[in-house]
Amino acid sequence: MLNTRERQAAIEETPGILIPGETVWRVETARRATVLIDAGPYFAVLRKAMLAARQTIYIVGWDVDSRTPLVGPEGTVDDDLPLELGPFIAELVHRRPQLSVKILLWDYSVFFANEREFMPAVALRWRMPKQVDLCLDDSVPLGSSHHQKIVIIDEALAFSGGLDLTIRRWDTPDHLKDNPHRVDPDGKPYPPFHDVQLMVDGPIADAMTALVRRRWLHAAGEVLPSTPACESPWPAGIVADFQNVPVGIARTEPNVNDEKLVREVADLFRAMAATAERYIYLESQYVTCLEFAEVLAETLRQRPALEAVIVCPHSYQGFFERSAMSGGRRRFMKILQDAGVAGRVSVLAPQTRPEEGERDNIKIHAKVMIVDDRYLRIGSANLCARSMATDSECDLIIDASGDDEAARGIARIRYRLLAEHCGTTVAKVAETISKTRSLIQAINRLCAENCKLRLVEDPSEEELAASEAVEAMADPKHPLDPFYYLPNSITPKRGFRWGQATSIAGFLLLVGLLAAVWAFTPLAELANPALLERNLRGLSGPWEAVAVVAIFIIGGLVAFPLVVLIACTAAVFGGWPGLLYATSGAMLSALATYFIGRWLGKRALRRFVGPRLNRINRTLARQGILTVTTLRLMPVAPFTIVNLVAGALRVRPLDYVLGTLLGMSPGLLLMSGFGGQMRSMIQNPSLGGAAILIGVLGASFALSILLQKLMTRLGSKVD
Incomplete structure (x- = not known):
């Protein structure tokens, strides 16, 4: 893998920027290609x-x-x-x-x-x-x-x-x-949509x-x-926009399951911006990638004739999306402003035609980048942080280097997109750009006639401040998975990042805050464990236990999250009684769905569960208590699905019961403790109780990680 300096040198020395293993995964020929x-x-x-x-x-x-x-x-x-x-x-x-x-x-x-x-x-x-x-x-x-x-x-x-x-x-x-x-399936109209x-x-x-x-x-x-x-x-009847052109495939794949992070999408964005000479045309739902903004600013500084046009939504729906993405877009533009090049970057949003009355914003969902008449990129990756390293993405890029016909094809695609957004014809767009020799001036002249494009809104100072609190969740630079931030002693493939590890602390704090809301507000009446306990105990005697077990079995049949049932049981009945009830309910639920799986068999279950059945099959291939215990500690599927598959594979009942009990014991103990502490917190709210609640949840994270690591090592020794 090349380092940053070597990669940049390779890009500069190579006639094109499509470098397999760096900016793209593979480069192959498209016999035909057409843009829809x-x-x-x-x-x-x-x-x-x-x-x-x-x-x-x-x-x-x-x-x-x-x-x-x-x-x-x-x-x-x-x-x-x-x-x-x-x-x-x-x-x-x-x-x-x-x-x-x-x-x-x-x-x-x-x-x-x-x-x-x-x-x-x-x-x-x-x-x-x-x-x-x-x-x-x-x-x-x-x-x-x-x-x-x-x-x-x-x-x-x-x-x-x-x-x-x-x-x-x-x-x-x-x-x-x-x-x-x-209209949607309910017959409700939705706004215009571009992709x-x-x-x-x-x-x-x-x-x-x-x-x-x-x-x-x-x-x-x-x-x-x-x-x-x-x-x-x-x-038949579809005319190709391009014939016999090289096409690169760029991917983003987060690093998970010991596979390295793939950042071809990010590397290709940087390479495309760095090689632009005259025009950069972009369409993106989100424009928040500050890494790209810095490369773009530097390229604009070096090439005074270069212009960039970015087409994106005018605004975003909902507080969460609006705060994160509008704030990120403003920070993106501030980098260009500080570099003194913002005057050659136009960020525009299309609207419906003015003659149709009050105009609607057109939702931009496309992910397109065109550099000069040389590169055309279409894919799934937005110009945002999460598309660079967090989500899986796939972009295709056509390289027209040395191919005049392909270069004209790329220019035609840019004209088609601008004609759609400006509300005019392809011929008119081509003519205006030829006369002005400027994308920005051509758009201004074309839109002066019908005003279909307008500048995007900047968020208010209040929204910009709020965006910093939600941007890390909505547009993360890395996955939010706690395992991603573990030290080398536990997961050697990654180093520990103290700053990013604060996301775990933030999650624990959120749980404590939610508990406090239920404890200190009128919502506490709805979650009064004493009231719930009286209602259940009104059944009297053994019927109380039967009711709890029945809830667990029904929950198992509908794949309701087991940890929620355990925590709620402990919150209603207290720590130790709740633990007894939860253990009985969880085990009987596991047995009920196990025997359903035996009755269905592998073939019927494959139809019900789908291809993910194979992943559980591999884990249970050896069977035995250790295998079942490991699967409970490191689930590859929900609780109910594992039970059904174990039954369909006819895992020995004794191994299944003992392995299930051993594997669930840490979770039962921890979630019962969590539920019991939640009960105490609701009945006697205090800051100390909230701290203990967060501590219990944090301990569950740590113990789960250690147990999973231990079982992995034991399993490898068995192999």
Whole structure:
């Protein structure tokens, strides 16, 4: 791996900036490539390509929603299959039994639950024919997400960019203020939406297939079956914007599971900015990457003729996003202002046409960068901190070096994007830029006629101050996973960072603050453990225990978080009685779901759980008490899923019971202590009690880490 100085020297000495292993993963040729601007055109082309599929369809996404209308700009289709994605795929594989569909979906954070389809496994696996397979990918650290948006047809045609196959994305390039087809599944209209996707075939599609295969293996624990080579299902009538051009693949992959951090996306952003001579054109949902701002400022200082145009949203929705991303954008611009180059950078936001009445802001979700007429980059990575090292990303970059036709193609894409945002024609944009020899002056002249673009809003001083408190969570430079910050003695692959380790202390403090809110406000009445205890004990005698155990069993059947049940039990009944009840309930719940798994068997469970079953299978392959104990201490799946799989694999009941009891004991003790302390805190609130509560939770982190490390070493000795 090159250091920073060696990497910069390599970029300067190389005719191009696409350096495999540094700024890109691989460079391959695209036989054809075309840019699809906005979801309406993209969905129309994708639908045609999927209709032509004969062997495989791979879908990788931050989000995939079965209710997505897979329709073109007219909002209708010209075939006899259903409009919505889920029913469309189901009917397609019904008609074509040899077709296999693999869907890899980020097992998303609870913070995005209200934006997602409820229980996607039901819509995308259980209700689908057996040829459709869904894997929920949870193989990224806490605070990270899988952000790539990829579709591959027959391993010969690839789509990649900023568009997920999900709801509230569809729109047309004219971005009308009111479009009857731009509604969500509930019939509610949503604002205009802009995004970009790139379609490629040839050797670059093979490379994209390799990327998806690697992701599937990592998430599902299985190798996708090889398929015979076949002709590209390039849709008829789609003219390629580029032919036989080199295309690089740049990735971000957070370092997890002993794999090194991949920062090709960040390195490529810097290299592109450093080599710009005349024009930089950017579209990004977020503009907060200060590292890029510094490179851009230095390049602008060195090249007085260089201009940069950044198209992004005018403002952001919600306090959390607005505070973090608007504040970060202001700090980005301050770097340019301090460098004295801000006058040659225009940050603009598009709106609907003025003749349509009161204008709406158009949501910019695209991730595009064009440098001169030489490089065109389209992908999933925003110009923000989290896209550089926290989330998984995939960008494609076309290199037109020495290819005049490709260079003209890149210029045409820039004209098309500006024509859309300025509300004019491609010819008019090209003519105005030719006359002014300036992107900024051309945009000002074009928008003077209809005012479709305007400068973005700066946040207020109050919002800017507040943003510092939430920016580390919303736009982190590294994952928020506590394991990321462990010292070398525990995880040798990473060093200890005291400043970043404060995120753990902040999390513990947050828990204490929440406890204080419940203790010192009227909400305490809702969580009065004595009241809850009286209600349960009103059942009298053994029925009280039966009720608690029943709650645990029902919770296990619906995969309710076990740690929450344990803590709540201790909070209601106190430490030791709560521990007894929680242990009984957890063990009986584990046995109930274990025997359900035995009854279902591996084949039925594979359909229910999905490909992640393979990861648990590998862990339980040896069986035995130590294996079950290790799996409980280092869970690779939720409690209920592990129970079902153990039953389906027919782990010996005695090994299962003893291993489960041993593996759950630390968690039972710690969470019971936490719940008991929470009870005391609510009944007798004090600062000392809050400190003890935080201490108990901190101890649980430390003990969990040490036990997991110990079990890993024991397991390696057994091997």
